[in-house]
Each structure stands twice: as C-alpha cells, then as structure tokens.
Amino acid sequence: xxxxxxxxxxxxxxxxxxxxxxxxxxxxxxxxxxxxxxxxxxxxxxxxxxxxxxxxxxxxxxxxxxxxxxxxxxxxxxxxxxxxxxxxxxxxxxxxxxxxxxxxxxxxxxxxxxxxxxxxxxxxxxxxxxxxxxxxxxxxxxxxxxxxxxxxxxxxxxxxxxxxxxxxxxxxxxxxxxxxxxxxxxxxxxxxxxxxxxxxxxxx
Amino acid sequence: xxxxxxxxxxxxxxxxxxxxxxxxxxxxxxxxxxxxxxxxxxxxxxxxxxxxxxxxxxxxxxxxxxxxxxxxxxxxxxxxxxxxxxxxxxxxxxxxxxxxxxxxxxxxxxxxxxxxxxxxxxxxxxxxxxxxxxxxxxxxxxxxxxxxxxxxxxxxxxxxxxxxxxxxxxxxxxxxxxxxxxxxxxxxxxxxxxxxxxxxxxxxxxxxxxxxxxxxxxxxxxxxxxxxxxxxxxxxxxxxxxxxxxxxxxxxxxxxxxxxxxxxxxxxxxxxxxxxxxxxxxxxxxxxxxxxxxxxxxxxxxxxxxxxxxxxxxxxxxxxxxxxxxxxxxxxxxxxxxxxxxxxxxxxxxxxxxxxxxxxxxxxxxxxxxxxxxxxxxxxxxxxxxxxxxxxxxxxxxxxxxxxxxxxxxxxxxxxxxxxxxxxxxxxxxxxxxxxxxxxxxxxxxxxxxxxxxxxxxxxxxxxxxxxxxxxxxxxxxxxxxxxxxxxxxxxxxxxxxxxxxxxxxxxxxxxxxxxxxxxxxxxxxxxxxxxxxxxxxxxxxxxxxxxxxxxxxxxxxxxxxxxxxxxxxxxxxxxxxxxxxxxxxxxxxxxxxxxxxxxxxxxxxxxxxxxxxxxxxxxxxxxxxxxxxxxxxxxxxxxxxxxxxxxxxxxxxxxxxxxxxxxxxxxxxxxxxxxxxxxxxxxxxxxxxxxxxx
Numbered sequence: 001x002x003x004x005x006x007x008x009x010x011x012x013x014x015x016x017x018x019x020x021x022x023x024x025x026x027x028x029x030x031x032x033x034x035x036x037x038x039x040x041x042x043x044x045x046x047x048x049x050x051x052x053x054x055x056x057x058x059x060x061x062x063x064x065x066x067x068x069x070x071x072x073x074x075x076x077x078x079x080x081x082x083x084x085x086x087x088x089x090x091x092x093x094x095x096x097x098x099x100x101x102x103x104x105x106x107x108x109x110x111x112x113x114x115x116x117x118x119x120x121x122x123x124x125x126x127x128x129x130x131x132x133x134x135x136x137x138x139x140x141x142x143x144x145x146x147x148x149x150x151x152x153x154x155x156x157x158x159x160x161x162x163x164x165x166x167x168x169x170x171x172x173x174x175x176x177x178x179x180x181x182x183x184x185x186x187x188x189x190x191x192x193x194x195x196x197x198x199x200x201x202x203x204x
Numbered sequence: 205x206x207x208x209x210x211x212x213x214x215x216x217x218x219x220x221x222x223x224x225x226x227x228x229x230x231x232x233x234x235x236x237x238x239x240x241x242x243x244x245x246x247x248x249x250x251x252x253x254x255x256x257x258x259x260x261x262x263x264x265x266x267x268x269x270x271x272x273x274x275x276x277x278x279x280x281x282x283x284x285x286x287x288x289x290x291x292x293x294x295x296x297x298x299x300x301x302x303x304x305x306x307x308x309x310x311x312x313x314x315x316x317x318x319x320x321x322x323x324x325x326x327x328x329x330x331x332x333x334x335x336x337x338x339x340x341x342x343x344x345x346x347x348x349x350x351x352x353x354x355x356x357x358x359x360x361x362x363x364x365x366x367x368x369x370x371x372x373x374x375x376x377x378x379x380x381x382x383x384x385x386x387x388x389x390x391x392x393x394x395x396x397x398x399x400x401x402x403x404x405x406x407x408x409x410x411x412x413x414x415x416x417x418x419x420x421x422x423x424x425x426x427x428x429x430x431x432x433x434x435x436x437x438x439x440x441x442x443x444x445x446x447x448x449x450x451x452x453x454x455x456x457x458x459x460x461x462x463x464x465x466x467x468x469x470x471x472x473x474x475x476x477x478x479x480x481x482x483x484x485x486x487x488x489x490x491x492x493x494x495x496x497x498x499x500x501x502x503x504x505x506x507x508x509x510x511x512x513x514x515x516x517x518x519x520x521x522x523x524x525x526x527x528x529x530x531x532x533x534x535x536x537x538x539x540x541x542x543x544x545x546x547x548x549x550x551x552x553x554x555x556x557x558x559x560x561x562x563x564x565x566x567x568x569x570x571x572x573x574x575x576x577x578x579x580x581x582x583x584x585x586x587x588x589x590x591x592x593x594x595x596x597x598x599x600x601x602x603x604x605x606x607x608x609x610x611x612x613x614x615x616x617x618x619x620x621x622x623x624x625x626x627x628x629x630x631x632x633x634x635x636x637x638x639x640x641x642x643x644x645x646x647x648x649x650x651x652x653x654x655x656x657x658x659x660x661x662x663x664x665x666x667x668x669x670x671x672x673x674x675x676x677x678x679x680x681x682x683x684x685x686x687x688x689x690x691x692x693x694x695x696x697x698x699x700x701x702x703x704x705x706x707x708x709x710x711x712x713x714x715x716x717x718x719x720x721x722x723x724x725x726x727x728x729x730x731x732x733x734x735x736x737x738x739x740x741x742x743x744x745x746x747x748x749x750x751x752x753x754x755x756x757x758x759x760x761x762x763x764x765x766x767x768x769x770x771x772x773x774x775x776x777x778x779x780x781x782x783x784x785x786x787x788x789x790x791x792x793x794x795x796x797x798x799x800x801x802x803x804x805x806x807x808x809x810x811x812x813x814x815x816x817x818x819x820x821x822x823x824x825x826x827x828x829x830x831x832x833x834x835x836x837x838x839x840x841x842x843x844x845x846x847x848x849x850x851x852x853x854x855x856x857x858x859x860x861x862x863x864x865x866x867x868x869x870x871x872x873x874x875x876x877x878x879x880x881x882x883x884x885x886x887x888x889x890x891x892x893x894x895x896x897x898x899x
Contacts (some may be wrong), residue, residue, distance in 0.1 A: 027250050027278055027474070049217060051256040075344075075516035077300055082505045084355055086210035086441040089514055091256055093217055120220045122525030128541075147541060 005166030006107030007178050009039035015179035018202050026198050034152060043101040043151060044179075047121065051091040062186045081143070094118045100183060101151065108165035109179055112150050112157040116176055117190045126191065131158050135189040145189065160186055177202040208357040209484060212257070212437035216245065216330070216347040216446045216508060220525055223336070223343055226246070227526075230288065230336065231268060240287045240307065243267060245330055246279035246388070247436050250476040258436040260330060260347070276388040278474075280434045283325055283389075285310075286332035295335035295344060300507055300515075301738045307331045308350025308504040316500065317450050321409035324393035327448040341526045346517035347508045349547070354502035356454060356495050361465045361483040362793040364440065370481040371403075378403040380476045381468070383432075393449055396430040396469060405432075417459045428467065430481070435470035442470050442482055444506070454496055462492040464750075550807055553581060555780055560600040562664055564684055565674035566615040566758075567591075569698050571603040572769030573672055574623055578630070580777060585623060586633040586664060589615040595685035600762055637661060641679040642857040642864060643745035654858075655851055658683075665691055670776060673697040673736070679744040682837050683854065685735050686846055689713040694779070694786050697736050698772040700760040707770040708751075708814035709775060710735040710838070711831050712786055718840040720833050725792070727789035727804055733813045734829035737837035741874065743864035744836065761819055771815055782806025791827050822851040834869040841867050 007015070016032055023030035023046075032043035062169050100114040115126035126134075144164075150157045165182065172181035180199050187193035229667040234241065237499045243266040260282060271281070285307055289295040313319075314326035334345040367376050379396065382405035386394060395411025397404045406414075411431060418425065431453065437443030446468060454461045461567050465485045473480035489495045512516045540553055559582050561569045566589035574585055593601075593608040593615055603622035604615070613621075616634030637657055640646065646654050654701065665671055673681045673695060688695035688710060691768065695710035711733030721732035781789040789803045791810035799805050817824040833839055845853050845867055856863050865871040873879070 007811065049219075049259075049261075051215065051259060053256055073298075075514075075519075077507075077515045079301060079507060080353060080503060080505060082353060084208075084353075084447065085212055086212045086504075087213050087438065088437075088439060090511075091215070093259070093512065109890055118520075119217045120520065120522060122220065123520070123522065151321050 003107075005168075005170040006060070007102075007169065008107070009102055009104075012102040012109060012179060013042065015177045015202075016042070016082055018177055019044060019183075019199065022199055022202060026196055028196055040102050040104045043099050043152065045099045047095070047097045049095045049119070050092060052094045053089050053091050092117065094160055095119070096123045097121060098190060098193055099157070100179065101148065103162050106162040106165065107156070108162050108169060109182055110159065110162045110165070111183070111186055111192045112148070112159045112189050113193070114157050126158075131191060134191060158190075160189060169185070172203075175203040208359055208487070209482075210441050211447055212439045212441045212443050213506075213508065214260060214349050214436060215257055216260035218345065218520075219261060219263035220522060221265055222262045223341075223520075223522060223527055224526065225264035225267050226336065227338055230338065234288070236290055238287065240285040241267075243284050243286050243332065244271070245282045245284050246276065247282070247434060249280065249384075251276045251587055257438045257477060260436065262332070263452050271389075273757045276740050277384075279388055280391040281325065281388040281491075282328040282330055282333060282392065283642075284330040286334060288334045288336055288600055292337070292344075295333070296714060298333060298877045300333070300346070300348075301503060303333060304331065304348050304350050304504045304506060306439070308348070308506070311448060311504075312352070312500045315448070315455050318456070320408075320448075320452055321412060321456070322407065325389040327452060328344040328392045328445055333621075340521070341523040342519065342521050344519050345691070346510075348444060349506040349508070351444065351499060351506050352451055352502050353505045354446060354499060356462070356489065356492075356499075357487040358450065358484045359487065361485045364470075364480045364482050367469065367476065367479040376476075379405075379479070383471060383476050390469075391434050392445065393433050395559060396432050397426045398428040398430075399426040403578075412453070412456045412764065412854070415460050421553075423615055430467045430469045432469035432471055435472050438472065438478075442468065442480075442490045446470070446482075451499060454499060458492060458496045462486050462489060462495075480861055537581060548777065548807060552781060556777065557581050557583050559780070560586075560667065560669045562586050562588065562671045563674060564588045564667035564672060565676065565680075566601075566603070566619040567597070567632075567674065567676060568600045568602075568765040569674035569700065569769055569772075570615075570672075571601045571619065572766050573674060573698070573773055574619060575602055576770055576773040578623060578627055580773065582628075584631045586635060586668070587616045587619040588637050588661075588664065589619070589637075590636055590638040591615055593618050600765070635660065635664065637664075639675070639680050639683055640854050641677070641746070642682050642743060643679060646855055646858045646859055651855075654855065658851055658854055662687060665693055668693060670694045670696060672772065673699075679746065682744045682857075685737060685837040689735065689844055690843050694776070695735070696772050696776050698768045699736075700764055702759060702769055703761050703764065703819040704817065705760075705764055705771075706814060706816050707768050707771040707775060708736065708829075709733070709786070709811070711813075712837055713831075713843065715865055716840070718833055721830050727792060728813075728828060728830060729789055729803075730787035733790055733832050734831050735835060735838040736827050738832035738835045740836060741870065743862065743868075743870070759829050764819060767817070767819075771817075775811065775815070778808045779804060779811045781808045782811055786839055792826055792828055793827070834873055836868050836870060838863040841869060 013036060016106050020030050020032045029048060030044055030046045032114060033045050036042040090151060090169035093197060095116045095118065097114045101112060103110040115131065115203050116124055117126060118124040128145065128147050135145065145160055148159045151156065168182055168185050169178055172178060180202050184195050184199070187195055242260065244267060245262050247259045247260055250721065288670050289298070307330060308329065311327065311329050320326045329350060331348040332345055336343050367379065371379065383391065390407060393408050395406045397406060397414065401724060411429060414426060414429060431449060433445045435443035435445060453466065465483050468482045468484065470480045470482060472480065481726055507515055510516055537607070550799065561577055561582055561584060563573055563585060566587040570587060570589065577585060592612045593604045595609045598604045598606055598609050603619045608618040614634065615637050618634045620634035623630055637660055639661060640654050640657060643730040661683065665684065670695050671684055671688050673684055675681055692712060698707045699705065699711065712730045714731060721728060725732065750812050779786060779788060783802060783806060787809040788806060788814035791804065797805065797810060804810055813828040815824060815826060836842065842864065862871065
C-alpha cells in the first residue's frame with residue numbers, strides 16, 4: 001500500500017537503522033533482527049527486564065503471588081534478626097518485549113509487544129485486557145489493541161492495529177525519521193513503553 | 205543523625221536461559237554431582253528504570269568458564285557459587301544459616317588474607333542454593349549475599365549528597381569515564397583519589413595503602429579519598445555491598461576506620477549519574493581492637509527475600525515456556541479469542557474449554573465431531589467405540605491413517621492418539637465398550653461383560669457434561685438416551701441416511717412430571733422437547749438381523765457426515781452460550797425472530813430442536829418433537845424402572861420381547877379402540893406443521 005501516510009520498506013529500514021545506531025550509542029538495548037534483504041522480514045526489537053514498585057494504576061497493583069505454588073508455603077524461614085538490614089519497598093519484576101515491524105499491506109510500521117509479570121518471558125503474561133487498561137485513559141478497545149500472531153515469529157503478541165497509523169504518519173510528515181516520530185506517539189499505549197529523549201535528534 | 209546506618213538488601217533475577225543451560229549441564233556434565241559450581245552474575249548497566257533496584261542477573265553466560273567469551277563491558281560482574289541438590293528432600297533439609305556460614309567463608313578469608321584488595325569481586329560473592337525438578341521444569345532457588353552479621357555501628361556524619369553536590373562537573377565526568385573504563389569485575393569496588401585538581405581511580409589495595417602510609421607519615425598525598433562501590437539499590441540507604449567493604453576497611457585500616465569520617469561513593473545509574481556520597485563515622489568503641497578481632501566471629505547473613513516478601517526460596521515453574529506441548533496451546537486459544545474480541549465479546553470460552561464431551565461412536569461422525577470440538581478449543585474428549593480401524597475407514601473417518609488400519613488399532617485408541625497428535629495438551633481418553641442394545645439378546649455367557657459395560661457407561665455419562673450419540677444403529681442410541689435422561693445430561697444426537705441427516709438435542713427430563721406438554725406452544729422449552737425415540741410407536745429392536753452387509757453399514761454420501769457433525773457441534777455451542785442453556789426455547793419458524801426475545805435468541809442466535817436436511821434437494825427443515833409421555837427411552841416409567849432395577853432392567857430390555865412397549869404404556873395406547881381417530885388427529889397436526897414450513 002502506498003499514498004499519504006505510508007512509508008516504504010526502504011524508508012522503514014533506513015529509519016530503523018538510524019534508530020538502532022542511536023540505541024547503540026546510548027545503550028538502551030534496541031536491535032535489528034531478521035532478514036533485511038526481504039521486505040517485511042526485518043524488525044527492530046528490544047526485550048527488557050525491570051523492577052517495578054507498586055504504585056497506583058500500574059501493572060503490578062495486584063501482586064499476583066508470582067508463579068503461585070502451594071509448596072511455597074513449606075519454605076518460610078525465620079532467620080536471625082539482622083539489625084543492619086534496612087526495610088525495602090516491595091518490587092516486582094516485569095519483562096517486556098517490543099517489536100517494530102513493517103506491515104506490507106498497510107505500508108506502515110506496526111508495533112507488536114508482550115509483557116510478563118515475572119522474571120521470565122513467557123510466565124504470567126499481561127492479558128490483553130490489562131494492557132488495554134494500562135493505556136492512558138484506558139480507552140483502547142479490542143479493535144485498537146488486540147492479540148495477533150507475530151508474522152515472523154509465529155507466536156501470539158499484543159499489537160496495536162495499524163489502521164490509524166496513516167493519520168499519525170501524516171501528522172509527522174516533516175520528520176526526518178518517521179519511524180521514531182510514530183513510535184513515540186504510540187509507545188504509551190504499548191505497556192507504557194518509554195523512548196529516551198535522545199531519539200528526538202533523529203527526527204530533526 | 206542518631207540512627208546507625210542500615211543497608212538495603214539485594215535482589216537477583218534468573219533468566220530462563222540460566223535454567224535452560226543448567227538443565228543441559230546437569231544432564232551432560234554435572235550429572236549427580238552435588239559439589240558447588242562457580243558461576244557468574246552481573247548487574248546490567250543498560251537499565252532504563254533507574255528509580256528501582258537493578259537486580260543481579262543470572263543467565264546462560266553465568267556458567268561460562270572463560271569470562272572473555274562474552275562482552276561484559278556493560279555490566280558489573282560478580283562471582284558466585286551454586287549448589288544444586290539432587291533431591292527435593294536434600295534441598296529441604298539444608299539449614300540456610302549453616303549453609304551461608306560455610307559457603308560464605310570465602311568472603312571472610314579473602315578479607316583476612318588481603319586477596320580481596322586486589323580482587324574486589326571476591327567481596328561481592330553470592331551463593332545459590334537450588335533444587336531442579338528436570339521433569340516438571342520446576343526450579344527452587346534461593347540466593348544469598350553473605351556478609352558478617354556483626355558490624356561496628358556506623359553513623360551518618362552528614363546527609364547523603366548526590367555526586368553533583370559533592371564534585372565539580374569535571375570530576376563528575378571523570379568519575380563516569382573512569383568507572384566505565386574499569387574492568388567489569390573491578391567495577392564492584394574501587395578507590396577514588398582527589399589530589400589537587402586531579403581525580404584518579406585506583407584499586408582498593410592502593411586506597412588502603414594510601415591511608416596506611418598517610419597515617420604513618422602524617423602527610424597527605426591526596427586531598428580526599430573516597431571508597432566506591434557499585435550499588436544496585438535505589439533507596440536512600442546504602443546498598444548491601446557496602447557491608448563487606450566496611451569489614452575490609454575495618455580489618456585492614458582499623459585506626460582510620462574507628463577514628464575518621466570515611467567517604468563512600470555509592471555508584472548508581474548506568475553512567476554513575478545517580479550516584480550518592482555517604483560520609484560515615486564509626487561509633488566510639490572503648491576497645492576498637494576487640495571490635496575488629498571479633499568481626500569475623502559472628503555468623504553470616506544475607507539471604508534474599510522472595511517476591512512474596514518472605515525468607516525462603518523462589519519457586520518457578522517454567523513448563524509453560526520449556527515444555528513444547530504447552531507452547532502450541534497459546535496459539536490455538538488465540539484464534540478463538542479473536543472471535544471473542546472481534547465479533548462476540550461475551551463469548552464464554554472458559555465454559556467451552558472446560559466442557560467434558562463424551563463421544564459415543566468414533567466412526568465417520570465421531571471423527572468429524574471431534575475435529576470440530578478441537579476447533580472450538582474443547583479440552584476434554586472421551587471416545588467410546590468397540591470396533592477397529594479397517595482399510596475402508598481411513599478415507600472417510602478423518603482421524604485415522606493408513607497405519608492405524610494396518611495395525612488394526614481400536615478406533616477409540618486411534619482417535620485418542622490422533623487428537624493428541626493434533627493438540628498435545630488436550631485431555632483425551634479412549635474406551636472400548638460394547639453398548640447393550642434392546643433386542644440384542646444377552647445370554648449367560650455375556651452377562652458379566654454386559655454388567656461391566658453398563659457400569660462403565662454409567663460412569664462415563666455421569667462424568668460428562670455432554671453426550672454425543674454418533675452410533676451406527678438406532679438401538680445403540682437407546683441406552684445412552686435413557687442414561688442422559690436419568691442423569692440429566694445434555695445429549696446431542698446425529699444420524700445419517702444415504703443423503704439425509706438428522707441432528708437434534710434431547711429435551712431435559714424432570715422425571716416426576718408424567719403429564720403431556722402443551723402441544724400448542726409455539727417454541728417449546730427444553731423440558732418439553734422430545735428425544736430420538738419420542739416419535740416412535742414401536743420399541744427399538746435388532747435392526748442388524750436379516751440384513752445384508754451393505755444394509756448393515758451406513759452408506760452415506762461422504763460430505764454428509766461433515767455437515768451433520770458441524771451442525772451437531774454448533775448446535776451444542778449455541779446452546780451453551782444461550783442464557784437458558786439446554787432449556788432454551790426451540791426455534792421452529794425462521795420468520796419474525798425478534799433479537800430481543802431472549803428466551804429464544806441467545807448470544808450466538810437461536811437453538812432449534814431438530815435439524816433435518818437432505819442433499820437431494822439441499823433442503824433444511826427445523827422440526828420439533830414434543831416429549832412423549834409413553835416414550836420407550838425417556839418417559840417417566842422407563843426412567844423410574846431404570847433407577848430401581850438398573851442392570852436387571854437393561855437385561856429385560858435386551859431379552860424380553862416388547863418389554864419397553866409394555867413398560868412405557870405404548871402397548872396400552874396401541875390397543876386403544878379410538879387409535880384411528882388419534883392417528884388422524886396427529887396426522888393433521890403434523891400436516892399443519894408441514895404447511896407452516898412451506899410458507
């Protein structure tokens with residue numbers, strides 16, 4: 001698909017390479033994966049593990065006893081009191097994975113992502129409904145944010161439907177890196193993905 | 205500040221690759237060896253989330269023998285020891301306090317013999333105690349960061365400062381560059397010297413030496429000395445690693461330690477940008493030498509709390525990601541969820557998933573029904589059949605292969621294996637069972653097997669939510685119909701002719717109600733609907749006698765079973781998603797359906813009672829049969845007799861001619877003097893029905 005609000009595979013790839021170069025400089029973990037020679041077969045990806053403190057309206061509000069297991073109760077030791085130990089806030093692990101692909105049928109970038117409330121990608125996934133409610137104002141519906149098979153990996157991912165991306169891309173038509181401009185607009189809807197401000201330099 | 209300094213505990217996290225690699229090594233290399241193994245852990249310097257603590261990460265590189273194998277420039281490396289017990293019992297019996305005391309001894313030794321001065325990573329030793337259940341992909345592990353329990357009390361000389369307050373901008377930059385250039389292992393602990401305008405970064409040995417020479421010569425070769433440590437914690441307290449650094453300083457420069465204000469840089473953030481400077485002073489001890497000497501006599505502490513904030517191991521079940529059969533599951537469910545998300549948001553997929561389906565007959569209908577149930581994500585399927593796969597079956601009965609026919613496998617087993625092949629996580633069973641049939645005489649020799657068959661069938665029906673009648677003869681459906689009525693189970697019946705089919709749901713049976721239903725109701729409810737036998741005026745008998753082979757086999761057009769099976773499953777699903785369930789009103793006429801009529805229209809639309817169709821003219825009829833008070837399968841006297849006499853009743857139906865007709869009252873009706881009039885009346889009502897449908 002071409003026309004206003006679309007980007008070509010070549011442009012996507014060029015933008016993506018700039019994006020990953022910048023990521024290397026600031027070492028925030030984005031990388032280009034897949035086959036760059038075949039349109040649609042390469043994508044930008046990042047997997048991240050972080051600890052989140054529970055605070056209002058966050059993913060870890062409801063601390064699901066992770067990988068809950070009955071046998072955990074067997075192990076609750078009372079050890080020597082340590083006077084030098086500071087009390088710590090409880091923090092929860094969160095693994096997130098974001099992939100930016102190029103959709104041939106829409107001619108736009110498309111964001112696939114997954115989140116897991118555990119130490120491991122694959123364990124205790126964030127459901128689509130949770131992901132929807134995390135987006136600002138929680139206004140996303142099934143048609144905006146749903147689940148789909150990752151076209152390259154063949155496994156289920158959450159994704160933002162690309163049908164509105166044309167409008168977004170048109171709004172940022174002066175950007176020198178449309179991928180970055182687009183990604184920074186949709187990122188908050190994808191498990192509060194944050195882009196470092198250094199990427200802004202790529203767009204001007 | 206009056207409170208003595210406390211320290212924030214550390215956190216570690218294991219990556220799934222850590223366990224994958226461990227499993228591999230356990231099987232190929234360690235085998236049953238329970239000795240401790242050396243591993244690496246690292247604090248990544250890539251984290252974006254600098255407001256929260258940075259966990260010690262264990263992944264597949266943790267087992268590398270050679271550090272240079274991977275690029276560690278963006279991490280702080282720590283070394284650790286891991287013990288994995290072979291049995292769960294051994295794991296449980298380990299006393300954590302004794303374990304940390306003996307395994308953590310290395311930290312104390314490295315301080316006492318001074319090796320930690322040159323090799324600062326020895327101070328950040330961590331321990332892993334684990335038990336791995338390799339079959340279930342379940343891992344128990346507990347990480348400790350050993351440090352002496354006893355420590356001279358330290359007090360804040362001033363509030364913690366950020367490095368930007370403490371240092372000139374140039375030095376902040378120097379510190380950052382200096383830190384990043386350090387070897388990933390020496391990033392743990394180092395010394396920062398300020399002399400004049402120059403900031404230099406040296407190792408701990410040089411720092412300690414500088415202090416000790418200074419105190420001897422009373423002349424300072426530097427303006428200010430800072431001891432720095434990488435601090436993965438993000439609270440206002442210094443992190444755990446400072447404890448061992450304090451012990452080291454206390455041991456190697458006690459005079460300085462107990463008399464001076466010592467400045468520490470807690471290196472935080474991926475580029476030291478969040479670092480804090482702590483100025484600490486020890487409590488005044490009367491005999492500080494004694495304090496120093498007793499430092500290492502105490503026990504060691506440092507076990508991590510797990511995420512439930514308890515002291516104990518973390519237990520992870522990684523079967524979801526490591527077990528290939530579980531991986532396919534998510535993809536299957538996705539397809540169904542799309543239906544829910546895009547089209548029918550209220551669809552109750554859970555209900556369908558949990559449904560327990562009993563398929564009586566694993567022939568052409570049984571195979572097709574199972575396929576469609578798989579499509580809907582049904583997770584519990586039991587096949588009942590008593591025949592074997594033959595070469596003529598494979599082309600029509602979609603679950604069987606040529607190999608099944610060669611092996612002459614039992615259909616019930618072959619079908620079970622086939623669905624497991626398609627979806628490995630499904631709960632499938634196969635049961636070989638010959639269903640007792642009216643008119644098929646049971647002699648003495650078969651008494652025992654008949655008894656067992658009945659018991660098994662009763663148990664299977666009892667444990668099911670839905671029973672599909674997909675058998676190849678009329679009389680074989682009789683006993684399951686009785687059982688479904690008696691046990692109040694949903695029964696879905698499908699039968700084939702050459703080019704015509706019938707698919708129906710049986711009505712529900714409240715067996716205390718012997719009164720005939722109101723035949724005038726336009727859309728009768730489930731309780732007034734009939735069963736397969738409610739239309740009959742004779743009891744089911746042996747239809748296999750006096751028949752040639754071609755008459756015995758169901759000879760039907762190959763596409764017919766797929767059509768009928770499709771309708772049977774969809775009828776069931778529509779019914780399950782209807783607010784009234786099996787009691788849903790039966791759809792008869794397709795005109796004037798009002799979507800607001802919730803007794804009739806459910807989430808997926810309407811639920812007919814009987815669907816009859818023919819491939820001869822591609823016609824489909826919806827018909828209803830009312831509950832018949834003298835039905836030979838589901839009427840009150842039959843059910844009551846079954847409940848009273850069980851096996852004896854079943855044997856009588858098999859052996860005694862016309863037993864069911866007598867019992868149900870059918871014989872009575874047939875003997876009525878006004879039978880002709882009755883039939884006439886019935887004929888006319890059914891004619892009306894026909895007329896209705898033509899309109």
